[in-house]
Amino acid sequence: MERPLTEYIQPGRPPLDLKGYEMTGGYAAVRKVLRGMSPAEVQQQVRDSNLKGRGGAGFNTGMKWSFVPMGRDAPGPKYLIANADEMEPGTFKDRLLMEGNPHQLIEGMILSAYAIQASVSYIFLRWAYRQAAQLLRKSMEEAYAAGYLGRNILGSGYNLDMHLHTGVGRYMCGEETALLNALEGKRATPRAKPPFPQVSGLFGKPTIVNNVETLCCIPHIVNKGAAWFKGLSYSEDSGGTKIYGASGKVKRPGAWELPMGVTLRQLLEEHAGGMKDGFTLKGVLPGGASTDFLTIDHLDVKMDYTSVAAAGSRLGTGTMVVMDDATCPVGFVHNLQHFFAQESCGWCTPCREGLPWVEKILLSIERGEGREEDMQLLHMHTRLLGPGNTFCALAPGAMEPLQSALKYFGEDFQRHIKNKKCPY
Amino acid sequence: MPTIHIDKIPYAVKAGRNLLEACLGLGFDLPYFCWHPALGSVGACRQCAVKVFKDGQDTRGKLVMSCMEIVKEGMLVSIADEEAAAFRSQIIEWLMTNHPHDCPVCDEGGNCHLQDMTVMTGHNYRRFQYKKRTFLNQYLGPLIHHEMNRCIQCYRCVRFYRDYAGGNDLNVFSAHDHVYFGREKEGVLQSPFSGNLAEICPTGVFTDKTLKEHYTRKWDLTTAPSVCQHCSLGCNTTAGERYGTIRNITNRFNGEVNGYFLCDRGRYGYAFVNSVNRVVQPLLRHRAVESVDDVTLMEALTMRMAHQKLIGIGSPRASVESNFALMQLVGKENFYQGVTEELAYLEKRIVDVLGSGALHCSSLGEIAGSDAVLVVGEDVWNTAPVMALAIRQAVMKKGFLANTTVAPSPLDEISACTLHAAPDDIARLGFAIAHLLDPSVPPVPTASEEIQRTATSIAEALRTARRPVIISGASCYNEALIRAAYAIATALDPTERKVGIAYVLPECNSMGLAMMRAPSIDAAIERTAFEHDLTVLVLENDLYRILPAKKADDFFRRFKNIIVLDSLNNLTTEKATVLLPAATFADGDGTLVNNEGRAQRFYQVFIPANQHIKESWWWLWKLHTALTAASNGHECHPDEVLARLETALPQFAGISRAAPPPDFRIHGEMIPREPHRYSGRTAMLANLSVSEPKPRQDSDSPMTFTMEGYQRIPPSPLIPFFWAPGWNSVQSVNKYQQEPGGALKGGDPGIRLFEQKAGADRVLFTDPPDAFAVRDQKWMLLPQHHVFGSEELSGTAGAIGELTPAPVVALSPRDARQLGVVEGTIIRLRMDQEEVSLPVKIQEGLCNGVALAPAGWPGMAASNWGTWVNISA
Amino acid sequence: MIIYKQDNMLTEAEMQAIDHEISQLPHKKAGVIEALKIIQRHRRWVSDESVEAIAAYLEISPAEVDSVATFYNLIFRKPVGRHVILLCDSISCYVMGYDKLYGALQQQVGIRFGETSPDGRFTLLPNACLGCCDHAPALMIDEDLFRDVKVEMLDVLLSGYK
Numbered sequence A: 001m002e003r004p005l006t007e008y009i010q011p012g013r014p015p016l017d018l019k020g021y022e023m024t025g026g027y028a029a030v031r032k033v034l035r036g037m038s039p040a041e042v043q044q045q046v047r048d049s050n051l052k053g054r055g056g057a058g059f060n061t062g063m064k065w066s067f068v069p070m071g072r073d074a075p076g077p078k079y080l081i082a083n084a085d086e087m088e089p090g091t092f093k094d095r096l097l098m099e100g101n102p103h104q105l106i107e108g109m110i111l112s113a114y115a116i117q118a119s120v121s122y123i124f125l126r127w128a129y130r131q132a133a134q135l136l137r138k139s140m141e142e143a144y145a146a147g148y149l150g151r152n153i154l155g156s157g158y159n160l161d162m163h164l165h166t167g168v169g170r171y172m173c174g175e176e177t178a179l180l181n182a183l184e185g186k187r188a189t190p191r192a193k194p195p196f197p198q199v200s201g202l203f204g205k206p207t208i209v210n211n212v213e214t215l216c217c218i219p220h221i222v223n224k225g226a227a228w229f230k231g232l233s234y235s236e237d238s239g240g241t242k243i244y245g246a247s248g249k250v251k252r253p254g255a256w257e258l259p260m261g262v263t264l265r266q267l268l269e270e271h272a273g274g275m276k277d278g279f280t281l282k283g284v285l286p287g288g289a290s291t292d293f294l295t296i297d298h299l300d301v302k303m304d305y306t307s308v309a310a311a312g313s314r315l316g317t318g319t320m321v322v323m324d325d326a327t328c329p330v331g332f333v334h335n336l337q338h339f340f341a342q343e344s345c346g347w348c349t350p351c352r353e354g355l356p357w358v359e360k361i362l363l364s365i366e367r368g369e370g371r372e373e374d375m376q377l378l379h380m381h382t383r384l385l386g387p388g389n390t391f392c393a394l395a396p397g398a399m400e401p402l403q404s405a406l407k408y409f410g411e412d413f414q415r416h417i418k419n420k421k422c423p424y
Numbered sequence B: 001m002p003t004i005h006i007d008k009i010p011y012a013v014k015a016g017r018n019l020l021e022a023c024l025g026l027g028f029d030l031p032y033f034c035w036h037p038a039l040g041s042v043g044a045c046r047q048c049a050v051k052v053f054k055d056g057q058d059t060r061g062k063l064v065m066s067c068m069e070i071v072k073e074g075m076l077v078s079i080a081d082e083e084a085a086a087f088r089s090q091i092i093e094w095l096m097t098n099h100p101h102d103c104p105v106c107d108e109g110g111n112c113h114l115q116d117m118t119v120m121t122g123h124n125y126r127r128f129q130y131k132k133r134t135f136l137n138q139y140l141g142p143l144i145h146h147e148m149n150r151c152i153q154c155y156r157c158v159r160f161y162r163d164y165a166g167g168n169d170l171n172v173f174s175a176h177d178h179v180y181f182g183r184e185k186e187g188v189l190q191s192p193f194s195g196n197l198a199e200i201c202p203t204g205v206f207t208d209k210t211l212k213e214h215y216t217r218k219w220d221l222t223t224a225p226s227v228c229q230h231c232s233l234g235c236n237t238t239a240g241e242r243y244g245t246i247r248n249i250t251n252r253f254n255g256e257v258n259g260y261f262l263c264d265r266g267r268y269g270y271a272f273v274n275s276v277n278r279v280v281q282p283l284l285r286h287r288a289v290e291s292v293d294d295v296t297l298m299e300a301l302t303m304r305m306a307h308q309k310l311i312g313i314g315s316p317r318a319s320v321e322s323n324f325a326l327m328q329l330v331g332k333e334n335f336y337q338g339v340t341e342e343l344a345y346l347e348k349r350i351v352d353v354l355g356s357g358a359l360h361c362s363s364l365g366e367i368a369g370s371d372a373v374l375v376v377g378e379d380v381w382n383t384a385p386v387m388a389l390a391i392r393q394a395v396m397k398k399g400f401l402a403n404t405t406v407a408p409s410p411l412d413e414i415s416a417c418t419l420h421a422a423p424d425d426i427a428r429l430g431f432a433i434a435h436l437l438d439p440s441v442p443p444v445p446t447a448s449e450e451i452q453r454t455a456t457s458i459a460e461a462l463r464t465a466r467r468p469v470i471i472s473g474a475s476c477y478n479e480a481l482i483r484a485a486y487a488i489a490t491a492l493d494p495t496e497r498k499v500g501i502a503y504v505l506p507e508c509n510s511m512g513l514a515m516m517r518a519p520s521i522d523a524a525i526e527r528t529a530f531e532h533d534l535t536v537l538v539l540e541n542d543l544y545r546i547l548p549a550k551k552a553d554d555f556f557r558r559f560k561n562i563i564v565l566d567s568l569n570n571l572t573t574e575k576a577t578v579l580l581p582a583a584t585f586a587d588g589d590g591t592l593v594n595n596e597g598r599a600q601r602f603y604q605v606f607i608p609a610n611q612h613i614k615e616s617w618w619w620l621w622k623l624h625t626a627l628t629a630a631s632n633g634h635e636c637h638p639d640e641v642l643a644r645l646e647t648a649l650p651q652f653a654g655i656s657r658a659a660p661p662p663d664f665r666i667h668g669e670m671i672p673r674e675p676h677r678y679s680g681r682t683a684m685l686a687n688l689s690v691s692e693p694k695p696r697q698d699s700d701s702p703m704t705f706t707m708e709g710y711q712r713i714p715p716s717p718l719i720p721f722f723w724a725p726g727w728n729s730v731q732s733v734n735k736y737q738q739e740p741g742g743a744l745k746g747g748d749p750g751i752r753l754f755e756q757k758a759g760a761d762r763v764l765f766t767d768p769p770d771a772f773a774v775r776d777q778k779w780m781l782l783p784q785h786h787v788f789g790s791e792e793l794s795g796t797a798g799a800i801g802e803l804t805p806a807p808v809v810a811l812s813p814r815d816a817r818q819l820g821v822v823e824g825t826i827i828r829l830r831m832d833q834e835e836v837s838l839p840v841k842i843q844e845g846l847c848n849g850v851a852l853a854p855a856g857w858p859g860m861a862a863s864n865w866g867t868w869v870n871i872s873a
Numbered sequence C: 001m002i003i004y005k006q007d008n009m010l011t012e013a014e015m016q017a018i019d020h021e022i023s024q025l026p027h028k029k030a031g032v033i034e035a036l037k038i039i040q041r042h043r044r045w046v047s048d049e050s051v052e053a054i055a056a057y058l059e060i061s062p063a064e065v066d067s068v069a070t071f072y073n074l075i076f077r078k079p080v081g082r083h084v085i086l087l088c089d090s091i092s093c094y095v096m097g098y099d100k101l102y103g104a105l106q107q108q109v110g111i112r113f114g115e116t117s118p119d120g121r122f123t124l125l126p127n128a129c130l131g132c133c134d135h136a137p138a139l140m141i142d143e144d145l146f147r148d149v150k151v152e153m154l155d156v157l158l159s160g161y162k
């Protein structure tokens, strides 16, 4: 089984430096592209590889790039941004990639920037990732020194600058338009689309925002081709491998690179080692805090975009949070809603006012002060905070675990209300 | 025109508009918060949700925010859709979770967009069971009261204050359900447009603090359409009264003039009407009992005026009617303007060029839509604030701005090109630009390199503009600026673009007075030096603001009788041998001509308790008939005065059409000044008499002082208040417009007296002034205008008085060094006939050789502006 | 705890750092967040005076700086202790029992979320997911991350921060 993204990542060991990275074939893709591929060819290859964005929405990456205006008259400078804000509770895959092989991300960014002819790139890194920051900074210096970044890269005439920006904490910064505002030194509230960032993004210029994992795939696609990449996947749905992860009361919490489309059961049983002794599985958020619960009935679902969606959830970030039978689902969901309510940017009404209400209801249910009407109110919120009703996807994301918890663990809620206390 | 289907009925709507605007324009009641016609859509509140269907087969549809969707041909929309309606009502419930529900004690109550929308969506039962979050309020100065708990986070305040008006001391803080709108620290709001927050805020977070002191609900106010008296722009206002005092001023939409917004001088200047300093009683001075009744007064007056030569001094702040009535009384040859010679000369120039018809005179609406604005020497920010706001809109829409002024101005921040120089040098720049645009204008000799360079870049921008506007004005007392602006405007080839010109004048009826083409006060002084048996009538004009005290004293000494008509006591009224109480805009009718040449009528808001208070034109007409025994006590209406004016002075042709005549009726009904919910009518005077008095009649206008009359939308000049069923707040203005944000139904109010005429002769000005030369030990004294304090009437108002900056003399850093003075040193200014001592302010960016003193400051007569003064430390 | 009034002037070092950041941006204003971070690095928290200093340096209004400063979680607009403990309270740490750590911290340091110990040593704050859910529960003290934290470890762990 091939593990292109993590092949050279060894837990507990410092990541490869430039020399080491080059010895493993690093920056070969940059040479290849700069010597003889046009931006359009790179775009096409990525499109053909069927790489879908790993930031959660799962949009075809090559297609997204194709909306960027190209050619001499295109407005500039254009920007490429690596979304390394990873703040979705339960998600830790980008950290692994950045701490494990920073040059891989840098190389992916150079290739992607070239494909859209961006001249400036940013890594928008969340504040808490101190180690990643250090490693990235060092690797960027090496890349500059080796002529992979800066002016006239490898004598090709192509210029690219790269900056590391560390955020100051807000989940919203991960939403791509809010991220642009944050990079511009503003409050991280989302922007209306259209115009899409591909046309008018950072400082009003064409901009691509891609997830770290998405970008890390690019060097491999360039090196080994679209067909190879597509073939890595078990599923038609998207090419490549995926970093999956699991946290919660499993025997071996962690993250693993596996072919796209492994089943939930394989992940849980083979890779995470099954539940800790004394605990049984009750539910799982398959792709981070803003995805719907799956249950023991879904263990054979293939973990790709379409299959997870068919099962009523989202692949999201592919890092799952496992809920065991000793954890109170009401408390669990309350914890999530507390997070979302706190992280609402405060721009649109349903999210700003609805989430705190939901949070308060859940807390009162958890404390045994809930009323029958509260269930209706919760249902109502899950309906009305749906996609399109709020300005961005934060609130709809927040509703996913709640609506599925009401569906699968409704009895738990009822018991709280009836017994006027938490049964856990 | 695309056709859209709303709840299955087709409507033709204007292309390019959003769905919310289209629905409102069609008369649908669709709730909204964050959208505002002047601020546009941002999609934050989610209140305006409707359903949109893909096609006839689509039965589920999709919720969309109507403010964010542009209308498309064939669009299938549902407002009535159950899901959409439920969502809209849910938005209100969400917004109200933390709202204090304090309508009974909230100033916004009855004038509240949030109340209206709450009722509109049908939300009425509260399910939120938890504690509300609460905020601390801030002190924001004397104009605006802050009550943050009422906030519904529509972001309209910051979008107006920061984006629209350019203020930077109000902002949004924190995040999630803690977002807070206010200042970083408590303190006075710095923008001179802050008062608009009271109207832009859909609920009671920002309210009019001066109203609070004599609070009255909107439905209990008697209101009338009015025109701002505090600068030459003539912004349309609504003035509200209860119990004989003016309670507030709000914006009255006029798409061509002020649009949705006023400046704070205009909004808060009204306090002078309620002032204890009002003249309320006719006085015959030097009698045992000075205050007299009408009969005694008239007898005394006719006796005193008989066999006297009458001299009339008009006023730029009195109505056209009053000035003309005075002219009629004293005779044309005895009527003087009541402004200095310099100002009269300069204003005559303005009237000449605008009257020539060679150029189009721009409205504020046109300035806001211009793609290149050049300001030639005028401190627009301080002399005509709402024009500055219009200029800002032009710049926000990517228009070019070049701001050239004597001293730095807040507009500099948004101008592509600025110059700070002495007025003559700015005029030279203007001529240099004109030369570049039209080589037949001779070049400016010995123009400095800076002037050449600036001229080139401005000329370049103007040359590519489609709708350029050149702005200048009178505030520098420099006539060359007027010519320069004209020269530039005429140098622009009109075949390729629509060129506009705008001049700012000092006062609310400066234009109306100047159009009468009478000589200045200096001419009156000269003429009266050797005449005897003179009686002077001074109309609403404090000559001590114009002339040095000694000169004014000398002047008054020449007259046997000094008859003064004014509303506030001042140094001139003290000289009066006969003093007549003049009505203000609130207790009288009249017409003003604004800087654009737009004649606009203001209407009496209430009949003052003191029956002696009458419009000046009423007094003057009465005197006229008494003296000539002409009219057997026939009362006169403004329209009759105006009709005579049109015959006597043809330049005013059309002015009587500025508003409907007094006998105008709709279905036989008059227009009520009181809304139909006006309360307490039978009780409010019960302490005087238990029987309800007969309503006061108004024979001067088609408006009544009652709540009875025509209840729907009146002609635009007669709109006493904005109200529509379900729309109690000012947002109801949408219903009065042809389309949301567009002109009022029937056209925006006012009659333009200057029209561009095809083939009109262009006067050619080709003579630039000499370069300004700094003199040794002498400074050119120029006025520094301030939004607060420079204008006479508003300057007396409490809140505005509080904001008036302390008087200082500004000098350039170099000049201060030369004089050996530092910031705050008291210096003595020696002018022609007087001396004053004031502290120094050292002003970066001010050119050398000029000294700026506060305009309108009582110690500084206007005749000093533009003169050379001595300064000693 | 003594809170020193912060200067409303920037130091040479602070200015240099800010200059460096804004040199990479199309306009100065875009450097607000960077400037706030720099000030916080030098002064531990951002006082009103510091907000004014930044505003003056970037030629924007204090309201604009504060609007941004108050939006973000990790700009401290109130004084903090010498060391800031950020305890992850998000979902994986919730499942793995962060509340026990919180209880223990309350006992050992004597402060709750949002408080600073009287000796000025620690400020305790809740923090959203630290991104090491596979090693929950986790916490950060200043810049140091601690994973798989158990109550028994706290003593030793805290003793490293004086």
Ligand SMILES: Cc1cc2nc3c(=O)[nH]c(=O)nc-3n(C[C@H](O)[C@H](O)[C@H](O)COP(=O)(O)O)c2cc1C
Pocket: A052, A053, A054, A055, A056, A057, A058, A059, A061, A064, A083, A084, A085, A086, A087, A088, A171, A172, A173, A174, A175, A176, A177, A209, A210, A211, A212, A214, A215, A392, A393, A394
């Ligand atoms: C509230 C919110 C938070 C998000 N946070 C992240 C994040 O931390 N990292 C990320 O890559 N994408 C995040 N996203 C998704 C991004 O908006 C965007 O879709 C993604 O960066 C695109 O990259 P991709 O095409 O490579 O997936 C977030 C979205 C929302 C609505």
Ligand code: SF4
Pocket: A172, A190, A343, A344, A345, A346, A347, A348, A349, A351, A352, A390, A391, A392, A393, A394, A395, A396
């Ligand atoms: S859903 Fe609305 S309030 Fe929530 S984060 Fe998005 S824009 Fe902000």
Ligand code: FES
Pocket: B020, B031, B032, B033, B034, B035, B042, B043, B044, B045, B046, B047, B048, B049, B065, B066, B067, B068
């Ligand atoms: S008015 Fe449309 S979202 Fe606020």
